[in-house]
Amino acid sequence: GSNKHLGKFARVVTPEVASNTTYNFVIAGGGIGGLTVADRLTEDPSITVLVIEYGPIDKGEPYVLVPGEWVPVFYWWNGITSVPQVHLNNAVYPVLMGQCVGGGSTVNAMFLHRCPAVDYDGWAALGNPGWDWDSLLPYFKKSENFTAPNPVFAQQSNITYQNSVHGFKGPVHASYSPYTYPGSGHWWEAAKAVGIPESIDPNNGNDTGLFTLLRALDPDTETRSYAKTAHYDRVSFRPNYHLLTETAVSRITFTGKTATGVQYIPVGTTQVYNVTARNEVILAAGAVHSPQILQLSGVGPKALLQSLGIPVVLDLPGVGTNFQDQLNMPVTYNFTSNVFPTADDVQNNATFFAEQLALYNSAHLGALTLTAQTGNNVVSLSLKETTTNWAALIALAASQDPASLLPPGSDPTVIAGYAAQRQQILELYASYDSAIGSISWNTGATTSVYMVKPLSRGSIKVNSTSIFDNPLVDFGAFTDPTDIELVLALVRKNRQIMAQPTMQQLGPLELTPGAALTTDDQIKTAIIAQIVPSIAHECCTLPMLPLDHGGVVDPNRLVYGLKNLRVVDVSAWPFTPGSAPSATLYAAGEKLADIIKIANGIPVIPLSTYE
Numbered sequence: 001g002s003n004k005h006l007g008k009f010a011r012v013v014t015p016e017v018a019s020n021t022t023y024n025f026v027i028a029g030g031g032i033g034g035l036t037v038a039d040r041l042t043e044d045p046s047i048t049v050l051v052i053e054y055g056p057i058d059k060g061e062p063y064v065l066v067p068g069e070w071v072p073v074f075y076w077w078n079g080i081t082s083v084p085q086v087h088l089n090n091a092v093y094p095v096l097m098g099q100c101v102g103g104g105s106t107v108n109a110m111f112l113h114r115c116p117a118v119d120y121d122g123w124a125a126l127g128n129p130g131w132d133w134d135s136l137l138p139y140f141k142k143s144e145n146f147t148a149p150n151p152v153f154a155q156q157s158n159i160t161y162q163n164s165v166h167g168f169k170g171p172v173h174a175s176y177s178p179y180t181y182p183g184s185g186h187w188w189e190a191a192k193a194v195g196i197p198e199s200i201d202p203n204n205g206n207d208t209g210l211f212t213l214l215r216a217l218d219p220d221t222e223t224r225s226y227a228k229t230a231h232y233d234r235v236s237f238r239p240n241y242h243l244l245t246e247t248a249v250s251r252i253t254f255t256g257k258t259a260t261g262v263q264y265i266p267v268g269t270t271q272v273y274n275v276t277a278r279n280e281v282i283l284a285a286g287a288v289h290s291p292q293i294l295q296l297s298g299v300g301p302k303a304l305l306q307s308l309g310i311p312v313v314l315d316l317p318g319v320g321t322n323f324q325d326q327l328n329m330p331v332t333y334n335f336t337s338n339v340f341p342t343a344d345d346v347q348n349n350a351t352f353f354a355e356q357l358a359l360y361n362s363a364h365l366g367a368l369t370l371t372a373q374t375g376n377n378v379v380s381l382s383l384k385e386t387t388t389n390w391a392a393l394i395a396l397a398a399s400q401d402p403a404s405l406l407p408p409g410s411d412p413t414v415i416a417g418y419a420a421q422r423q424q425i426l427e428l429y430a431s432y433d434s435a436i437g438s439i440s441w442n443t444g445a446t447t448s449v450y451m452v453k454p455l456s457r458g459s460i461k462v463n464s465t466s467i468f469d470n471p472l473v474d475f476g477a478f479t480d481p482t483d484i485e486l487v488l489a490l491v492r493k494n495r496q497i498m499a500q501p502t503m504q505q506l507g508p509l510e511l512t513p514g515a516a517l518t519t520d521d522q523i524k525t526a527i528i529a530q531i532v533p534s535i536a537h538e539c540c541t542l543p544m545l546p547l548d549h550g551g552v553v554d555p556n557r558l559v560y561g562l563k564n565l566r567v568v569d570v571s572a573w574p575f576t577p578g579s580a581p582s583a584t585l586y587a588a589g590e591k592l593a594d595i596i597k598i599a600n601g602i603p604v605i606p607l608s609t610y611e
């Protein structure tokens, strides 16, 4: 590896230094959850923390820092694909995730959005006190450094916001790109024309309606704000915060049922090291790899572990179940009279790109302040706002037998938890405040139709005893027949928006799925062929649910049946809430740091300090 032990204040350590040190906390994975918690725990100079991250530290390349130069193919888990998706013509799909310090936040599309309050309330209702909206809101504020847009620009671009729901002293920058493509106004008016209300502020607990995207963007430089800058660089003077990069945590070590540390292997080597965690081992390797590490450590469904000869520490049936993502049905167009420029011109028009790059470099303005390939506006829709057929779709979902939608032989506790979740989700389907989908036009050839509240469930299962082999990733896309109907409803809603006069002025011709496809069956056939079952919002594979509901962690995120082992990443969510994950992960990381401090007798800094 290329790590060096850089001296007294530098915290990037070698494998040898790490293994010769005893830490209070060892964190597996340096993404959003891991770095947020590491930062807050090391506020106390007497507490030592080691973060072990599989990937490297980025070098501040333009494709990381400059939104308009973003391409999500660097610092990622290259080469992981799903198992064939039975309900998608047996196609296989990439599994996009970040592999670097900062994890997904280094490579993501920078949308920084909270989810609907009722979704978090739904988490709490499933047996998780403390995870409702009211409990999370102070932590959302603590995590955030919100900068209001220039008032003239806000007026021109339909941006509204409520200062009362935002935080102004937190480490993660939240701001609006100071540029809007001219086509945006056409789409905004079209969405209004079909009756979609303008949102006052989609981060106030109701994220449905029509709004402008908020981004994880430093407004002084218009560069990415991410877990590395917010929770690592910002505190890089702390000698008690160690980071070991390009190293895989290969398993958790136990004495009896107590986690005592981890084993790790520098990537590209076979050398195994051990490190001790005096207080806790904290899992933060993301929704695919946290369950992989647990299973390799002997914690998971007994039959799976035994099939690979892994000694069983604890038979815990929920580990690796309940896998979810959100789905994207891209709809593409030819426009006969679109307005120049569009998001596509950043990619396709070298003259426009050069102009915009010069503007960005000189004044931090222009199209490169928007994440590549994206526009600025989104509509987020409840089921009732999506289709008049909503009651029939809820009835269709209610008529399913949960057990028959999970793999044969699923544990009864997992089935019970799935049934409880479905009941909760059906209530959310009936609510005007919870989104089932979102639609956004990039101002050029593509509209993204996201279905964000699936009922289908997949799984993560180890396939070998080596951390360096990919686990089997099954999205389980469309195992519940309701999900495709929801996508269909969203595709039809998108057509309604495109049919409005202000969009018709631009002359859109739908290329895919294609204007010629008009019947439900025709469109559904195209959805099956063209939908992407992931928008890199993988989650929920070590769910925070009661143990008799297939849960893996309790509301304090401690793994059931074991001591000193906690989960702080996206894998602990019970079900996917209706927007993008990162804002929630930053807030949850802040909350979990307080939970961990209290459990370990470490003084907590009062939340009021951050208001």
Ligand SMILES: Cc1cc2nc3c(=O)[nH]c(=O)nc-3n(C[C@H](O)[C@H](O)[C@H](O)COP(=O)(O)OP(=O)(O)OC[C@H]3O[C@@H](n4cnc5c(N)ncnc54)[C@H](O)[C@@H]3O)c2cc1C
Binding pocket: 028, 029, 030, 031, 032, 033, 034, 052, 053, 054, 055, 072, 096, 097, 098, 099, 100, 101, 102, 103, 104, 105, 107, 108, 109, 110, 111, 112, 113, 247, 248, 249, 250, 284, 285, 286, 287, 289, 290, 293, 467, 535, 536, 537, 538, 568, 569, 570, 571, 580, 581, 582, 583, 585
């Ligand atoms: C291309 C892309 C676009 C996205 N767009 C958005 C967006 O616009 N808005 C949004 O909110 N979210 C977006 N997301 C999702 C968001 O970034 C993730 O949900 C989030 O980063 C998950 O946080 P986490 O802490 O759970 O895990 P991660 O941030 O994924 O961190 C996990 C870390 O653990 C490391 N790791 C894995 N295995 C091991 C091991 N064995 N040993 C040591 N380390 C290990 C990984 O390398 C990774 O760095 C996007 C994600 C991607 C990939």
